[in-house]
Amino acid sequence: EHASGPAAPVTVIGLGSMGQAVAAAFLKGGHPTTIWNRTAAKGRDLVARGAVLAHSPADAVRAGGLVVVCVLDREAAQGILGPVEAELAGRSLTVLTSLSPEEAEEMAQWAAERNISFLGGAIMATPDLIGDPEAASILYAGSHTVLREYRPALELLGATTYLGDSAARASLLETGLLASMYAMFAGFYHGTALVGTDGVTAEEFTALAVPWLKAMTTFLPGQAEIIDAGDYTTDQQSLEFNKGGLDHIIRISEARGIATDVMRPMAALVDRQVERGHGADSVARLVEGIRYPEA
Numbered sequence: 001e002h003a004s005g006p007a008a009p010v011t012v013i014g015l016g017s018m019g020q021a022v023a024a025a026f027l028k029g030g031h032p033t034t035i036w037n038r039t040a041a042k043g044r045d046l047v048a049r050g051a052v053l054a055h056s057p058a059d060a061v062r063a064g065g066l067v068v069v070c071v072l073d074r075e076a077a078q079g080i081l082g083p084v085e086a087e088l089a090g091r092s093l094t095v096l097t098s099l100s101p102e103e104a105e106e107m108a109q110w111a112a113e114r115n116i117s118f119l120g121g122a123i124m125a126t127p128d129l130i131g132d133p134e135a136a137s138i139l140y141a142g143s144h145t146v147l148r149e150y151r152p153a154l155e156l157l158g159a160t161t162y163l164g165d166s167a168a169r170a171s172l173l174e175t176g177l178l179a180s181m182y183a184m185f186a187g188f189y190h191g192t193a194l195v196g197t198d199g200v201t202a203e204e205f206t207a208l209a210v211p212w213l214k215a216m217t218t219f220l221p222g223q224a225e226i227i228d229a230g231d232y233t234t235d236q237q238s239l240e241f242n243k244g245g246l247d248h249i250i251r252i253s254e255a256r257g258i259a260t261d262v263m264r265p266m267a268a269l270v271d272r273q274v275e276r277g278h279g280a281d282s283v284a285r286l287v288e289g290i291r292y293p294e295a
């Protein structure tokens with residue numbers, strides 16, 4: 001039995017930039033917080049704020065009801081957790097390290113075989129955003145009991161979303177969200193380079209790009225409906241229409257001597273669907289071209 005609830009003791013293993021932010025949020029929220037890091041010096045500021053620096057991972061695990069791990073990768077996490085499996089038995093473990101869905105599943109399996117309650121987590125935030133529920137979102141999957149018992153502590157990190165009992169789910173959704181983010185940034189960089197050919201600064205461009213991109217996100221729920229229904233018939237914004245738009249961007253970009261590496265993959269996806277006779281369909285059909293690259 002370990003104390004849970006508003007003042008539950010927590011342990012944070014891994015004090016890189018993210019682990020430090022996580023431990024700081026627990027301390028700020030009034031949780032007795034024990035910390036451990038391979039390089040102990042990284043815990044100095046947290047100790048000054050009231051954290052207890054454990055001498056070993058085993059001591060750290062014994063101190064907390066909830067053990068939160070935030071190290072670099074799966075190898076680092078497993079290298080720390082493997083030797084302390086006896087201490088972890090009967091406790092709650094949350095791993096906030098970025099894992100692949102398969103790694104998360106394997107870790108959940110490893111934990112289940114050792115009577116450790118496992119909750120996988122994926123942090124959708126940078127360290128400076130931790131503690132702000134408007135900006136930081138943490139996805140969890142795995143043991144709902146762990147989330148229920150330690151919700152007051154975990155909610156101190158950011159907005160909390162539970163995705164079900166399959167531990168792989170948080171990692172999978174994290175990867176999908178990161179893919180969306182990178183593609184959006186790539187488009188922004190292309191636009192910035194393009195307008196820069198006439199001396200428009202990135203700052204000027206951004207003032208227009210932010211409301212534009214926000215407005216464009218309002219189309220996503222409608223696109224999702226089309227994709228889930230698998231019915232791509234539409235009377236607006238067809239693939240043929242978007243092919244024209246993309247060709248236009250590529251032509252102007254080439255004429256101005258800038259690289260088209262970002263735009264070409266999107267144009268190629270559109271071309272493939274149009275060549276297959278789907279030109280009149282919704283642009284949402286692109287998801288089929290990604291799902292079935294050879295079809």
Ligand code: FVH
Binds near residue numbers: 070
């Ligand atoms: N920082 C971010 O913005 C992202 C946001 C999304 C989620 N990620 C993931 O969080 C994990 C930790 O990231 P981090 O930013 O804290 O990473 P670092 O500052 O580089 O700290 C790494 C910590 O891992 C420890 N460590 C590394 N290798 C080992 C090992 N073999 N054995 C024990 N510990 C190890 C390292 O210890 P030390 O170097 O200080 O001794 C740090 O504590 C990560 O999965 C991100 O993808 C963050």
